[in-house]
Structures are given as C-alpha cells and as structure tokens.
Amino acid sequence: MTDYGPNLHLVDHPLVQHKLTLMRKKEASTNSFRRLLNELSMLMCYEVTRDMPTQEVEIETPLETMTGKMIDGKKLVLVSILRAGTGILDGMLTVVPGARVGHIGLYRDPKTLQAVEYYFKMPPDMTERDVVVVDPMLATGNSAVAAINRVKALKPKSIKFLCLLTCPEGIATLHKAHPEVAIYTAAIDRQLNDHGYILPGLGDAGDRIFGTQ
Numbered sequence: 289m290t291d292y293g294p295n296l297h298l299v300d301h302p303l304v305q306h307k308l309t310l311m312r313k314k315e316a317s318t319n320s321f322r323r324l325l326n327e328l329s330m331l332m333c334y335e336v337t338r339d340m341p342t343q344e345v346e347i348e349t350p351l352e353t354m355t356g357k358m359i360d361g362k363k364l365v366l367v368s369i370l371r372a373g374t375g376i377l378d379g380m381l382t383v384v385p386g387a388r389v390g391h392i393g394l395y396r397d398p399k400t401l402q403a404v405e406y407y408f409k410m411p412p413d414m415t416e417r418d419v420v421v422v423d424p425m426l427a428t429g430n431s432a433v434a435a436i437n438r439v440k441a442l443k444p445k446s447i448k449f450l451c452l453l454t455c456p457e458g459i460a461t462l463h464k465a466h467p468e469v470a471i472y473t474a475a476i477d478r479q480l481n482d483h484g485y486i487l488p489g490l491g492d493a494g495d496r497i498f499g500t501q
C-alpha cells in the first residue's frame with residue numbers, strides 16, 4: 289500500500305471493517321445504513337480522540353480517595369459538512385456528549401465538482417478549541433479543503449478530518465492544501481469516477497442516510 293505518511297490514520301479494526309462492508313452493500317436499507325453509520329461513528333470517534341489531553345482530578349470512590357483522569361481544556365468542536373456529515377454527528381456526540389458543533393453547508397457544482405458554500409456557523413472561542421471536521425466521504429477533496437480553509441481562518445488549536453471512505457485523489461488534494469491536518473478514515477478505495485464518486489465506494493452517502501434516492 290502507498291505510504292501516506294503519519295497524517296493518514298487508517299482505522300482497520302475488525303469491527304470497523306465489518307460494519308463498513310455491511311454499509312457498502314447496495315441492498316442495505318436506509319434504516320440499517322443509518323444504524324451502522326451511527327455505530328461506526330462511535331468507533332471512529334474513539335480513534336480520533338485518542339490523543340486528547342487529560343488532567344488529573346481527585347475524587348472519592350465509595351472506599352477511598354484517588355486521583356483519576358478527565359478530559360482537559362475547552363470543549364472539542366465537531367464541524368459537520370452538510371448534509372452527509374450530519375450522519376456522523378449522532379454517534380460521535382454519544383461518545384463525546386459535551387462537544388460543540390459547527391456546520392458548514394457546501395454543495396458540489398455538478399459540472400466543475402467545486403464546492404460552493406451556502407451556510408457557515410461555528411461556536412465562539414474557536415482559538416481555544418480543537419476541531420474535527422466530519423464528512424463520510426473524502427472524494428475529490430474539494431469540499432474538505434473549502435471547509436478547512438474557512439475553519440482555519442478562525443485559528444483553532446488544531447484541526448483533524450474524519451471520514452469513512454476516501455481514495456488516493458482525495459488524500460492527495462487534502463494533504464497538498466493542508467499537510468498538517470491528520471485524516472482519519474476506515475478505508476482507502478481504488479479511485480474516483482468521472483462524476484467524482486468513489487469506486488467501489490458506497491454510493492451517495494447523503495442519499496443513503498436520508499433515503500432521498
């Protein structure tokens with residue numbers, strides 16, 4: 289496999305791979321696609337938060353006093369790229385219920401495949417926060433780059449990008465524009481087709497989450 293360097297984290301845990309394979313099947317219903325996405329998002333969240341800073345706190349168990357660890361610092365911000373990113377939020381918020389959420393609305397111009405922004409709303413105090421931008425598919429990379437350009441302008445402490453599926457083209461585009469942004473993905477597929485879809489992929493993630501096709 290190509291070596292994409294330290295800023296590409298391929299989450300190859302058997303549970304992640306099993307659920308992803310079930311989601312890819314064309315016969316998976318909207319209901320099971322959503323449920324699997326929710327479960328996968330929790331597992332991916334576990335990986336993307338692995339290096340979150342902790343602080344020691346003194347607590348009392350029913351038996352004695354001890355020093356435990358708790359997550360430190362200002363709350364994490366999950367930035368969902370609309371609309372498919374929304375499908376990842378639920379699962380991640382189950383694991384990190386205190387996270388703040390930002391939204392960025394982008395659609396792909398079907399002719400140019402470039403990202404066009406129609407909505408942008410972030411929590412306050414972004415300079416003190418760590419950000420994870422989420423979108424199930426890192427395909428051309430244009431939406432991811434556009435979203436990260438906007439988030440970066442707010443100068444957060446760090447930015448990561450979390451998806452389920454990507455391909456060599458998407459990784460190259462994102463790494464070129466934002467080499468410091470770590471990408472977390474469950475799979476690197478073969479290629480993009482002429483319409484900017486990932487092959488073999490799982491189809492249109494938004495349509496499969498919301499049952500709009």
Ligand code: URA
Pocket residue numbers: 372425427484485486487489490491492493494
């Ligand atoms: N967006 C999707 O939903 N699917 C792809 O394959 C590529 C982009």
